[in-house]
Amino acid sequence: MASSSPALLLMVFAAVMAAISPQMCSAVDPIATYCSKNFTGSPQKQKSINQVLSSLVPTPTTFYTTATAGRGAAAAWGQAQCRGDIPASDCALCLAAAQRELAAACSGSADGRVWYDYCFMRYDDADFLGLPDTGYTLILLNTMNASDPVAFDRAERKLMARVAKRAGDGEEAGLVRETEKFDATTTIYGLGWCTKDISSQSCGLCVAQAVAEMPNYCTFRRGCRVIYTSCMARYETYPFFFPVDGKADSAAASSSHAGEYHKVVLNA
């Protein structure tokens, strides 16, 4: 496998992820959890982190929130965001799961991040807000290839180029959904999503970088996700996002379509 960033340490998790239904599991099972920056002997820092985590509570109307606690060497910053198209009840469930996951998995780490289909949560002992981060990279590729792979790739790249472009336009509030009819029975669904602390220009660059990584891992694949800390890009041949008009049933992402995915982590 070729990596566009040779300096990165490549870890391939050969484990195939079980097919998951977005409706059933997205609020409960993290896609990935990342903990780093061990610290010991600073109960004050852990206290600030705990305080930040418990403050990252969304109200039904805010799909985004930040928090800070402590000062000096014990300070901590946090951020939580739900994807803008999901129902508020799913947002609350997802962020509650994220809080529990970070508290349990990243205790003793000064840098914790967790990704779900529907939400993202992060804390750090340095102020990261507003700084685009494309270091940690998570790639999920469908184990199945498209049946007409060359033509499919062409259609998919056209779609994702549009997603990246619109992500930088700033009109979509960091959430871009696009579709491309591939053939009589196949529509390709494309999504770009950024955290709300970065500018729309940074969002466009971030999503474009994610899309540019896709050919390195996902050529011919039926579905692919490139996830950074500040943004992600994804395409699938089934609907996995809720439409603009809010009609939930047309986004019924059934588990029978979800398939299996290989997971690749690139870590600086």
Ligand SMILES: *[C@@H]1O[C@H](CO)[C@@H](O)[C@H](O)[C@H]1NC(C)=O
């Ligand atoms: C961090 O802590 C974990 C658990 O105690 C340990 O396995 C790991 O080696 C530590 N990492 C560093 C960089 O100290």
Ligand SMILES: *[C@@H]1O[C@H](CO)[C@@H](O)[C@H](O)[C@H]1NC(C)=O
């Ligand atoms: C899918 O296509 C990739 C090339 O992008 C190839 O390496 C892989 O073997 C193909 N997988 C299947 C199941 O055909």
